Amino acid sequence: MDYQKRQQLYGAQRRQAQRQAQASSLQPPRPPTPPQAPRPPKPPQRKYLARATLTLLALLVAGGIIWLQAPWENAIGGASLFGHKIVKPAYALTPTDVSKLTETIDVADIWDTHYLVLVNRDHSITSQPSSALAQGLIASELYSVSNTVETLYDEDILLHGRALSALEELMHAAHNAGFDTLRVSSGYRTFDMQEQLYLETPDKSLVQKPNHSEHQTGLAVDIAVLNLTQDDMNFSPAAKWLVENSWKYGLVLRYAPDKQALTHISGEPWHFRFIGRPHAWYCWQNNLCLEEYLDFLEESGGYSTTLDGMNYTVVYEKAENGRLAVPPDSNFIISSDNMGGYIVTTWE
Numbered sequence: 001m002d003y004q005k006r007q008q009l010y011g012a013q014r015r016q017a018q019r020q021a022q023a024s025s026l027q028p029p030r031p032p033t034p035p036q037a038p039r040p041p042k043p044p045q046r047k048y049l050a051r052a053t054l055t056l057l058a059l060l061v062a063g064g065i066i067w068l069q070a071p072w073e074n075a076i077g078g079a080s081l082f083g084h085k086i087v088k089p090a091y092a093l094t095p096t097d098v099s100k101l102t103e104t105i106d107v108a109d110i111w112d113t114h115y116l117v118l119v120n121r122d123h124s125i126t127s128q129p130s131s132a133l134a135q136g137l138i139a140s141e142l143y144s145v146s147n148t149v150e151t152l153y154d155e156d157i158l159l160h161g162r163a164l165s166a167l168e169e170l171m172h173a174a175h176n177a178g179f180d181t182l183r184v185s186s187g188y189r190t191f192d193m194q195e196q197l198y199l200e201t202p203d204k205s206l207v208q209k210p211n212h213s214e215h216q217t218g219l220a221v222d223i224a225v226l227n228l229t230q231d232d233m234n235f236s237p238a239a240k241w242l243v244e245n246s247w248k249y250g251l252v253l254r255y256a257p258d259k260q261a262l263t264h265i266s267g268e269p270w271h272f273r274f275i276g277r278p279h280a281w282y283c284w285q286n287n288l289c290l291e292e293y294l295d296f297l298e299e300s301g302g303y304s305t306t307l308d309g310m311n312y313t314v315v316y317e318k319a320e321n322g323r324l325a326v327p328p329d330s331n332f333i334i335s336s337d338n339m340g341g342y343i344v345t346t347w348e
């Protein structure tokens with residue numbers, strides 16, 4: 001099947017995949033696999049004892065460094081978010097199998113979802129001038145929130161269609177869990193809206209300059225809790241529920257308090273960003289913000305995992321001669337990362 005046809009079929013395939021994902025209940029976590037300890041050297045000959053001991057020490061130190069640097073291990077016994085103790089990843093990861101990526105497509109022909117695009121203090125939406133994001137073409141992807149989701153103010157709020165469907169599922173689940181006080185307070189912003197907000201906000205640790213806000217992607221949404229100030233929201237059960245459940249719908253808490261050094265935004269319990277599955281799951285499981293996750297993907301090349309009965313393969317690529325490798329017979333979507341990389345997400 002050629003690429004154009006597959007892209008046309010993509011919508012139907014995605015809906016089917018979503019139905020399958022919804023139909024299967026969440027699987028219980030598997031027991032974590034024990035860490036790989038450095039293999040000790042063979043028993044040394046007596047005259048080589050000192051050298052062997054030094055070698056063993058070096059191995060232990062090197063092993064310790066690798067252990068500490070492995071992104072999926074960083075969370076062990078570490079950060080806690082709104083009281084949630086994050087432990088080791090509950091699902092087995094396997095190295096990415098790139099042997100299935102046997103076709104190539106022209107970067108100019110891809111449909112870029114932008115789901116994993118990085119927009120922050122250091123990365124403007126105009127970093128890649130030719131992208132649809134930079135050219136404002138995402139306007140055609142925007143839909144009104146207020147038809148299906150309760151908003152805080154009586155004004156129209158727009159979101160990217162995929163982010164909106166995730167938000168609808170999240171708000172529905174919140175309602176079923178007894179949280180009826182959640183209201184959407186902000187979604188898509190134009191350059192002018194962001195500029196006005198930036199000028200009007202005294203605390204610049206809570207707002208990005210225009211063209212540096214991911215609200216301009218349509219993929220970010222602010223969710224308020226009725227009758228609570230932003231400061232009080234941190235400690236509310238509703239906010240805690242949002243943080244703990246948003247990943248199931250492909251959304252992540254974007255500005256966790258302990259990630260300010262990387263995001264340059266102080267803790268914002270109301271700001272969620274759609275990045276899709278399995279990415280949101282991975283970030284949640286491993287306590288990674290988007291900056292860390294994209295670094296992890298570039299360094300590792302990606303990963304494969306099974307989540308709710310779906311087999312996902314995530315591959316980080318850079319275009320070679322203007323082309324990206326893709327699998328010929330699987331569902332896949334592609335997102336640029338706004339840093340010159342592309343993430344191909346395949347599921348079956």
Ligand SMILES: [Zn+2]
Nearest residue numbers: 220221222271
């Ligand atoms: Zn926000």
